Amino acid sequence: MKKIYTVKYVDAYYIYEKRTGKTKLSLHEAHGYVERKGNNIIIIFIKKRKISNKKTIEGKENIIEGLVIPDTALASVVDTYKNDILKNITIGSSVSVTWRDVVYVTNTPTYDCPIMYTEGILTKIKRDHIVLKDPETIRVYPTPVRNHPGRGLPTYLMIPISFITDITVIK
Numbered sequence: 544m545k546k547i548y549t550v551k552y553v554d555a556y557y558i559y560e561k562r563t564g565k566t567k568l569s570l571h572e573a574h575g576y577v578e579r580k581g582n583n584i585i586i587i588f589i590k591k592r593k594i595s596n597k598k599t600i601e602g603k604e605n606i607i608e609g610l611v612i613p614d615t616a617l618a619s620v621v622d623t624y625k626n627d628i629l630k631n632i633t634i635g636s637s638v639s640v641t642w643r644d645v646v647y648v649t650n651t652p653t654y655d656c657p658i659m660y661t662e663g664i665l666t667k668i669k670r671d672h673i674v675l676k677d678p679e680t681i682r683v684y685p686t687p688v689r690n691h692p693g694r695g696l697p698t699y700l701m702i703p704i705s706f707i708t709d710i711t712v713i714k
Contacts, residue, residue, distance in 0.1 A: 548577045551618040554645045555659075555706060557678075557697035566701055568672050570618055581653045584617065586610045611654050613641055613643040615705035621671055624705040628666055632710060636665050640675065641696075641709040642702050644682075658684035659691060661700060661714060673707075675700045680708055 553568040576587040587609040615624060630639060640663075643656040660683050663675030678700035680691040 546577075547575060548586075549574050549609050550577060550584065551552065551617065552584075552616040552645070553621050553643070553703050553705075554612075554616065555703065556701040557692055557696050558699035558701065559695070561698060563667070563674055563699050566667060566672065566674055568701070568703055575609060576621065579614070582614045583654060583656050584612045584614055585654060586612065608649045609648065610645060610647055611653060612645045613657055613706060615643070616645060621703055621705050621709075624671070626707070627706055628707055628710055629673070629704065631663060632712060633658075634665055634668065637713045638663065638665050638675070639711050639713055640673075640702060640707055641683075642706040643708060644706065653685075653687070657682045659706075661702070663700060666699070671705070672703050674702050675702070 550573045552571055552573070554571060556569065573586045573588070578585045578587070587607070614620065640661045642659050642661070644659050646653065659680055661675060661678050661680040662676035665673060666676045667674035676699055678697060680700065682689045682691050689696050
């Protein structure tokens with residue numbers, strides 16, 4: 544882990560406004576040491592440490608500060624991501640969505656992205672994201688199960704299509 548990289552990625556986004564207007568995925572950048580574990584990318588922020596910068600995964604050490612992102616969050620993947628998961632879902636449907644999220648970690652041995660479960664009304668399907676109205680989200684992994692986000696109920700949630708692992712219509 545000697546090289547420092549710049550990683551460009553996207554993330555889900557909660558909206559607290561009455562209307563969404565035009566929606567677009569925001570591109571984020573993180574700079575640090577990068578490791579891959581399965582289908583997760585671990586970005587360890589550049590930070591002065593009292594310990595050496597040994598590989599965190601092999602040594603099972605805590606990540607001092609960083610991000611764990613799904614490999615499908617990378618900007619290069621999102622731009623070319625193809626998935627037929629939405630082909631039988633229509634706008635206005637009440638849906639449940641299971642998806643992987645980006646997580647900020649500090650002083651923890653977390654190497655997996657959280658798994659989120661959201662119910663809401665599908666209001667937009669764009670090339671690279673969907674928008675749900677009145678979303679209710681819980682984090683189902685890792686335990687304990689928790690409501691998300693922690694502050695107030697959002698009016699909309701934008702989820703990159705590349706994050707979605709399952710979507711079903713609720714009847």
